[in-house]
Amino acid sequence: MSTLTQVPVATEAATSRPTYAPIPRRRIARVELIKMFDTRSGFWLMASIAIAALLATAATILFAPEDELTYETFATAIGFPIALILPIVGLLSISSEWSQRTGLTTFTLLPNRSRVINVKVMVSIGIGIASMFVALAIGALGNIVGTAIAGVDTSWNVSVQEFSLIVLANVLGMLIGSMLGLLIRNSAGAIVGYFVFNALLPTLFMTLANFKEGFRDIWPWVDFSYAQGALFNGDPSGEEWAHLAVTVSIWLLLPLLVGLYLVRRSEVK
């Protein structure tokens, strides 16, 4: 066993100490990816994305009217549960370091916290994009099987541009999850925050717009899900892109920066 025998006899003048190479970003990314899958809860969260896609496909085949059995129908059906789950993946990857207290190890092995968070967000985006392609494949399969069962023509009415926009919408949604995980740093709290953000906030804005005439014009500039919706509808206008840019700055970039600042300064216990 070569365990401790190599510890050099350290004296005051231990200049012969080996110098170690800094930990490369790729290695951190690999470790973070493993950490997302290697717990039972992490594994099933990932698996639930594929399961939800399969269930949505099956439901579309069973319940959608024949003339609506198009690729778009499948894509929409699959996209909905995925858009709901992906942000939780991004959120837990950050918040669990505090809730499970693994941060004590993570941030002693990697003292540069912003670097770790950075890599986590990158890995989340990678997973988001990858799972959209899985969904794309499952939807294509459903479209072929579904139309064959119904005996109608298979129609591929989702363009590359539309798919790209949906991917973008989902990645943004996922980043919202990362932002909440970073800002709240507690898994249960962050998930509650996510549902508030995702369900309560849009309803609030809608109600506000109904009662206050003056708010109606401001609405698209402050409601993230309103602006995000344009991406799902395909081909957003210049103004809709502007809505997106403004709401992303308010609801994503700003809180991300605040969260990053807090994480760098906070105590890990």
Next chain:
Amino acid sequence: MIKVEHLTKSYRGFTAVDDVSFIAQPGRVTGFLGPNGAGKSTTMRVMVGLTDPSSGSATILGRPFAELPNPGREVGVLLDASAQHAGRTGREILAIAQRTMGLPRSRVDEMLELVSLTERESERRVRNYSLGMRQRLGIAAALIGDPEVLILDEPANGLDPAGIRWMRDLLRGYANRGGTVLLSSHLLHEIEVIADDLVMIGNGRIVAEGTKAELLHAAGTVVRSGSSAELCQALRNAGLVVSASDDGALRTEASAEQVGQIALNSGIALTELRSSDNAGLEEMFLELTAETQREGAAA
């Protein structure tokens, strides 16, 4: 080597660590002693960059922790054995550390063997581990990078007597090979058996510091004889301050050598003569940290 210089950490209106300075030398085990809440863990968290100090600094091997390129290769850290994802297996936890540090995969098995966790235990989720097993796993994770410095917070917690003995031998061997070991504890006996140097902290301040030999020497001598009263008188005649305890033992601050000489000169046969090690350390500990004791009373 670990060097702590004028370290202070205050929270709103409360100073957890107050101007603490000490050095943990290579080749020695430094025991970090203090009652609950004295600031041991806070000091250790500052050392490894988990907490920012209000002022002062801590360096490890001459550099602040955050500047170490691959900290796990130079400093092994165990702050809280329970701070692990309960859903991971012991093996997975070691594998994460091994991958992060860029070590060969074989290190995981080597470490499991070193801390005596069996193959089957390593495949179990940490949720099902006893505190002793978690502590072993934590020590394995601290040692996996083959570091030169070890920082361990209450590592003996939850270990059975055999486990404590095992850890003591492990750390002794580690220091003998030139490693620096800093371990905290509130278990006096534990620290006394293993440590070469002691740093005693109370209320966030250092109350005593030095080699164990120095500190224990100051703690005095315990002596017994068949004729206790006679011995007591002889010692007092020699100008020593003597206190007698119920069980017939006499305690004095003089050295064992001096006491022995006095007994010889007076022709008194002794049944026991020793430096008042354990009790002395405990007494010193209680006395020095009296203000911070929750019980409020010194011994």
